[in-house]
Amino acid sequence: MGGNERQIPDLDKVIHERARLRILVFLASSAESETGFTDLKSGLGMTAGNLSAQLSTLEEAGYIALRKTFIGKKPFTGVSLTLSGDKALEQYLDEMESMLAAARGRR
Amino acid sequence: MGGNERQIPDLDKVIHERARLRILVFLASSAESETGFTDLKSGLGMTAGNLSAQLSTLEEAGYIALRKTFIGKKPFTGVSLTLSGDKALEQYLDEMESMLAAARGRR
Numbered sequence: 166m167g168g169n170e171r172q173i174p175d176l177d178k179v180i181h182e183r184a185r186l187r188i189l190v191f192l193a194s195s196a197e198s199e200t201g202f203t204d205l206k207s208g209l210g211m212t213a214g215n216l217s218a219q220l221s222t223l224e225e226a227g228y229i230a231l232r233k234t235f236i237g238k239k240p241f242t243g244v245s246l247t248l249s250g251d252k253a254l255e256q257y258l259d260e261m262e263s264m265l266a267a268a269r270g271r272r
Numbered sequence: 273m274g275g276n277e278r279q280i281p282d283l284d285k286v287i288h289e290r291a292r293l294r295i296l297v298f299l300a301s302s303a304e305s306e307t308g309f310t311d312l313k314s315g316l317g318m319t320a321g322n323l324s325a326q327l328s329t330l331e332e333a334g335y336i337a338l339r340k341t342f343i344g345k346k347p348f349t350g351v352s353l354t355l356s357g358d359k360a361l362e363q364y365l366d367e368m369e370s371m372l373a374a375a376r377g378r379r
Contacts, residue, residue: 173316181288258372258376264293
């Protein structure tokens with residue numbers, strides 16, 4: 166039997182990377198449309214450096230938007246999923262679900 | 273709101289890597305307990321070099337077993353999921369399902 170009967174999807178590389186996937190899922194599962202950098206950092210247990218680097222990659226891909234402002238005198242960075250990020254995540258989730266179904270089909 | 277209310281799982285690094293995940297899902301979704309190297313290669317559209325490297329990593333983790341033999345005069349490499357690989361994949365799938373549910377909870 167060849168592999169053509171069961172398509173194993175390619176998966177979006179930008180989204181699939183573990184830290185970035187965790188960031189996107191965190192944003193997508195948030196009740197608010199915008200999440201503060203600090204909440205994201207503590208919620209995911211990531212270092213500020215790593216989180217910043219991953220957010221840059223996601224921003225370059227157009228999947229998230231960063232908004233820098235001040236709350237009182239404190240700088241605040243708000244992170245939100247863009248429409249394009251939401252769609253890309255949705256497609257990734259569909260592909261992942263079909264993989265789960267494939268992997269579990271036999272069980 | 274902090275992140276404690278929604279746990280974003282860590283995900284097994286050995287399994288989560290795209291190529292390795294595709295290999296494991298291919299093996300897990302196969303009707304046979306053993307898949308030939310060549311079938312795996314063509315089914316996943318991977319190069320022999322990349323597939324070999326990823327299989328070595330999975331073998332070192334104890335997630336797959338490789339069996340080298342001959343069919344007639346042709347060398348044959350059979351790849352199968354081990355019990356430990358099956359369990360690790362199962363746990364990964366559980367974690368991924370909970371992430372999917374989290375990401376889609378809001379939708």
